[in-house]
Amino acid sequence: MTMRALIVDPDAPTALRFGTVPEPDPAPGQLVLEVRHISLNRGEVTFAAQRPAGTVHGYDAAGIVVRAAADGTGPSVGARVAALGTGAWAQRMAVDTTAVAEVPDGVDLADAAALPVAGVTALRALRTRPILGRRVLVTGAAGGVGRYAVQLAALGGAHVIASVGSAARTAGLADLGARQVVIGLDGIDRPVDLILDTVGGPQLAAAWRLLAPGGDVQSIGWASGEPAVFEPYSLYSPGPAKTISTFGDADEPGPDLAVLLGFVADGGLSPEIGWRGSWERFDEAARALLERRVAGKAVLDVTPEFPEMRGVDPGDASSPGDAAR
Structure with missing residues (x-):
């Protein structure tokens, strides 16, 4: 089985392109996430070309658990979660259960996807x-x-x-x-x-x-x-x-992700999405980040594979990023 993903290509304009890669093969302590939204960080885009060609890039994602961890840890199938892990910019990702947090009711998955790398970095640096x-x-x-x-x-x-x-x-x-x-x-x-x-x-x-x-x-x-x-x-x-x-500690970020999601649910923290659209427009989002035309985070909606959703582009809806494009 294969899936679509954004992979590293040093010859591409932003060192990224779509590719077809094998489905993730999770370790016992990992769940499989059907990714609905991803978030791009400026540093990831800036240094993408330094990673091996063909690598599935990215660290921020939010979506639905489609396979629970074999060791019994972490959320169950159907849970909505935010995740911080390698290979996030794909239709599915395998991620450690210690690196995910369930998204509270009322918090949009797109908002949750904007939190992991940037939010955990800010939170842990302030705790020092x-x-x-x-x-x-x-x-x-x-x-x-x-x-x-x-x-x-x-x-x-x-x-x-x-x-x-x-x-x-x-x-x-x-x-x-x-x-x-x-x-x-x-x-x-x-x-x-x-x-x-x-x-x-x-x-x-x-x-x-x-x-x-x-x-x-x-x-x-x-x-x-x-x-x-x-x-x-x-x-x-x-x-x-x-x-x-x-400072660059991303070890077992799940509990801190839960803290951030709690702040969002309570209205104390704004996800600050400055650009949003379909992941088909990843080049546009990447250029906007590199040129500092995004205030806050860039979030991309991953095209679903469900038959009833085919032909619907999540990026067609108006979004906070319209003014930044």
């Missing part, structure tokens, strides 16, 4: 330090991780400063909980206690100078693609140690 009453700076705040980080930091009682690259990228961030929205680092006149940096490069070096004694930078992205050069002795600081940490 107490943030109640602290000043938290989020750089690249208009992106997928950034918009989740702003909301989650605000939910945690932080004074949130959102940094973006241009005036056009400031829209909506104050509504998500940012007390201050700045372009670059202009206008930040007091030290900050925690920085979630998704930009890297010269801005990371400049942000370090804003860090209060005892503060921490969580380096969780490098959208600039530029080197960060620190002046001699600029990393030295008297008093409580200041630190820079890298």
Whole structure:
């Protein structure tokens, strides 16, 4: 048995194309998910060509369980789940039961698909330090991780400063909980206690100078693609140690996915989908991400195979992404 999937092709315009691949063969602790929606992260698109040709790409998906795990763990057949695992951009995926969470009633599967990589990254980075009453700076705040980080930091009682690259990228961030929205680092006149940096490069070096004694930078992205050069002795600081940490922990994300889905169900977290359409338009979505024309996440609707749904394009419906296309 075979299925359609988005696979790596270094010669394709976005290093991705449709291909036909074998159905997943799950391990005992894995379930099989019929994928209804996938989400593209900018980093996945940027570095797709670095993966082996023919690899089924992607990590974010939401859908329906069609085969429960053989070891008896995880959701049963028919459950609606969100998943974080390799090979997500396909009609079906095998995923560890520790990497899924059931989607609450009332939460759309498309919204659930927008959460895994970006939402878990933001949540786990914010957990590294107490943030109640602290000043938290989020750089690249208009992106997928950034918009989740702003909301989650605000939910945690932080004074949130959102940094973006241009005036056009400031829209909506104050509504998500940012007390201050700045372009670059202009206008930040007091030290900050925690920085979630998704930009890297010269801005990371400049942000370090804003860090209060005892503060921490969580380096969780490098959208600039530029080197960060620190002046001699600029990393030295008297008093409580200041630190820079890298962060990329995606181990057993299921419980954290459940936390995020709970926030969505309660109305405390917005999935922030800035582009949505059929996965037949993956090239368009990928280019929009690379050109920074998406505020938040890009979600693609996977074409179903059911006879009664043939001929219906999920991307035909109007969506939050219409204005971003």
